[in-house]
Amino acid sequence: MRPRLKQYAVSIAMLFLSIGSITVARAGDTTMHAVNGVMDLRNTNLSGNIVSLNGEWGLYWEQLLTAINDSSGKLTSYVAFPVKWANTIVAGKPLPAKGYASYSLTVLLPKKRPALGLEVPDTYSSFQLYLNGKLFAAAGKPGTSKETTIPHWEEKTIQLDDDLDTLHLVLQVANFHHSKGGPYKEIKVGDYDTLFYKRQETQAYDLLLTGCLFMGGLFFFGLYLFGRHDKVILFFSLFCLFYSYRIIGSGYYVLHTLFPGLSWVTTIHLEYLSLFISVAFFTLYTLYLYPKDANRYIMWVEIWACLSLAAVVIIFPPTVFTQLISPFLAVMFSVIAYAFYVYIKAVRNRRLGAPYALISTAVVLLVFVIINLQYFGFVKPQKALLFTGYISFFFLQSLILSFRFAYTLNKAKKDAEEGLRAKSDFLSNMSHEIRTPLNSVIGISHMLLEEKPRKDQEERLQVLLFSANSLLSIVNDILDYNKIDAEKIRFEKIEMDLSGIARNIIGGLQSAADDKGIELRLKIDDAFINRVIGDPTRTAQVISNLVQNAIKFTKEGFVQLEIKREVVNYDNVTVTVSVTDTGIGIEPEKQGLIFERFSQADTSTSRRFGGTGLGLAICKKILSLQGSSLQLKSEPGKGSTFWFTQTFPISHLALSEETRQPALVVSKDGRKPLDSIRILLVEDNEVNILVARSFLEKWGATIDVARNGQEALDMVDPEKHRIILMDMHMPVMDGFKATAMLRQKGIRLPIIALTANLPHETAPGLAGLDVREIIVKPFVPDDFLRVILHYTGSSAGN
Structure with missing residues (x-):
């Protein structure tokens, strides 16, 4: 055995050794014991103590009495209490599961005692408890036939009157709806506060555990719905949701106590269905969790066995399907045993989270062993231990899913990063492949234009050059957006002349404005006389995009670029750059759309005005990465104003008149500047x-x-x-x-x-x-x- 597997085996063995700490006691092993229908507690200290009223009770078979001295009553026998009818022997024969009866007991109380109470549990499948001839507690209504009997399961803790010194108890029990009949839980008397708080503690355990399982199930179900639809997460969430009903809808029947008007037939169907189906979902969960370690045929046999039992619950009445608990126990323990085997294989094969799965299965096996020992009366209830076991199981299984979810997220992240790299590589290669022929097209176009072509040839060459430059601009936009979207853009921090950048942009776009008959204006605040620190390339890109966009969507009127100084101190200057046009404008409901990638205000504008729809998205992202934002004010048919406000560090170098002038251009007078080189x-x-x-x-x-x-x-x-x-x-x-x-x-x-x-x-x-x-x-x-x-x-x- 591998060292790690040995460690897990030791941990599991320690869990099972904890069974030895459980207090083992037969149902009749109590300090006090009723004899011939009488229990004498006169010398018993009941302060802070609880006594189970076990022992010999008087049985009145097929009689529903309200008092011991009822003249119509005929004692059948003194029998052990609490014992189900199938285990109660009268005249050498066990009582049938269906029928009705009364039980009687006289309890003699001590004179000095605290406020006392009775804890009355449920029976199969209805009861009424009479105290000194008066109805004291009830769950359902016992009758002499199926039609007159109302089944209900509910436990009650009720305070006794202080002046009582003797309790004449008569318990009516009737069952015509369940495969089992008779009392099977202890009735207890003792300090009322102790009984009350123990009951509250028990309900708190059940409610808390139900809440944990239910909310955990909803959480994982949400992960499935809004995640990658991982069936492992789905089946575990469904297991938690279904099994959460089992906690609150059985055992101490807290749900029945909270909602006493619930239909018994409905709740018992839900009780058995939740058990059978939850085990099926646990099997599916194990199958999909470690599919390479599990035998699908074995697991599907187990799943169909659980589903077949569930089908019987749906089709048949409780008197039939309540007999399925024994075959179900065989299925359940086979599921747990095989899951144990699967998880051991998963540990050996180093599957993700397998050690936690193995330990959690050991925990749940321990839990079900204790439950069955309690069910058959071999151990007293171990609520704290069961609660700890359930929480440990859920926590360990949640760890498995957390690891799985984190692994899936990391894998998705790596896949996304690889996808981004592949996209970047593809775009980079496409850039190279497109730019290479474009270099030829644009270069030869320039060459031909400088060779004094005819007027018609010059016009065609200008169209060719314009189209090539447009294609180049589209390629640049796509590559730029990809780089910005991947957050791989880096900004320079160098001296730049914002006024000079604006002049060069206006000068470079003047011919485009002239072609459309648009006035292109530049307005620079006279107070702005400093160089600033920033990224001239990106700043020019934003301003140029805004001006080009304004020219493109303006048919007549003007486009104005304005640079205005807002706030200045020794270290920084805040500047507002705005581009105003008299173009088509944008409707209010579409103003947010134009900043999205590959989008324009109207799909028709793509055909009328062209473009990729990336320009404004690029501007917005560039500004956002520098702590600024692109703003818009527009009115349809009257024009738009785009602006942004940005703070730049000041370089403290005043602009000279020379730096305010556009850059020199190379002479085209025929001289050869590279002669002899x-x-x-x-x-x-x-x-x-x-x-x-x-x-x-x-x-x-x-x-x-x-x-x-x-x-x-x-x-x-x-x-x-x-x-x-x-x-x-x-x-x-x-x-x-x-x-x-x-x-x-x-x-x-x-x-x-x-x-x-x-x-x-x-x-x-x-x-x-x-x-x-x-x-x-x-x-x-x-x-x-x-x-x-x-x-x-x-x-x-x-």
Whole structure:
């Protein structure tokens, strides 16, 4: 046996040894004993004590008396009490289960005593207790036939009058509805407070345990409904819900005491159904919990056995199905024994939570052993022990499900993370594959536009260039949103000129506004004269998206970008950036929708105005991650205003007039700014080679082409080449490895990385390789030229 399994076996053995601590006592083993219908307690101290009224009671078979001296009564015999009729021998024969009878007992009480009470339990299946000729307690109504008998089960604790010194008890019992008949629980007399509080304690145990099982069942049922529909959780929840009725609806019948008007026929059906079906659900729970360790055929035989018993309960009356308790006990113990075997296998196979399942099964086996010992009268009630056993079982099983649920969540998390990685990888690859041909389309379009085409050709080329740029914008939006949604975005904290960013955006979008006949306005607060610390790229992206969105949805009128200073102190400045338009506006009920991804205010706008519906969602997320929020005020047909308020740290560097001006553009007067400069272009795509070479040679450069990293290593000559333009993704040897090997050889030429991926995807692979710049394809020719001029020490004309 494995060491761990030995440890679990020791723990289980300790549980069963606890049975030895149970006080064993036969039903008649009491200190006081009635003889010939009389119990003398005159010399008994009843202060804080309870005495069971066991012993010889007078039996009046098939007689319903109200008093011992009833002249109509004829004593049948003195018999042991409490004993079921099937075990009561009269004239050498056991009494039948169906019938009616009266029992009598005289109790002599001590003179000095506390306030006394009687605890009267239920009988099969109705009783009335008369005290000194008066009705004292009742559960149901005994009669002489099935029609005149009303069955009911309820226990009662009732206080006795203080002036009584003798108790003449007459107990009427009748049964025509159950397979068993007669009294089977002790009637007790003693200190009323002690009896009352013991009864309250018993009810509290049952109510608390029922509440734990019922609420636990509802909790796990909710996990099943709103989770991954794990059948293990479903079957355990149903087991708890059904078995919770068994706790409160049997034993001490607390439910019957709380609701005395409940139908006895209904409650006894529920009592047996809850028992049979709950064991079936426990078997299903075990089967689905460890399917690889359980024999399905054996377990399904057990399940169908329980369901067959449940079917008998539904179809037949109580006189029939109440006889099923013995065959059910055989089924139940076979279920527990086989579950024990399954859990031992699960422990050996190191299944999730198997040790707890094994120990919990040992606990429930102990519980059912004690219940059956109590049922057959071999032990006194062990309420605290049973309560502890039930709670321990439920707790251990809950641990199993908690581990299972946590394991499922972790697995789902890992699957989701793998899915996100797969999505990111897919989008990254798609970005590379789409950007590569787009580089060719946009590059050649620029080249053709600079070759003085005819008017009609120029118009077509402009359409082609616009369409390519639109496609590039869509790709960028999707990739950007994916990165932001995965919370992989990082914000720079560098000096930036917010006013300059606004001017450049307005300048860059002026032609789009002119094409639509829209006035494009810029309004900057004169008090705003400081540089701020922030992320210029992301700030420009938000503002540019808002302005482009306004232009797109405005047919006439104006679009105004305004920057207003709100609050300023020595360290920070709060700025409100707003974009106002006179466009189509947005209906109030749809204003929240436009901030959702892939959404616009109306599906028709996608056809009329185009776009992915990601722009505003990206803006909202970028601002949210920086502690700001995008606001909207709009009126249909009159226009909209989008704005956000953000606080920036101040750099304390005043803006010069030069920094307020738009950036210089490269001269297009025919001069060759790269004249006499030799460049090594490392690129495997022939179209990209054609585009790059055409621009570079037009600008005067001499180009050597290497089609992979190995060729670049063979061709590079620091004496001739001034700069290396290195594609990162190539066959034979990629740009990352080629760059590393160039640096290892001591070649310090400026290297510019060319990639169709986003900079943040490329930069980690270039860490420590002294790559001066990353240019993303497709590139804008003027920007491409500026980078080369910067690192070759040349200058552009004005």
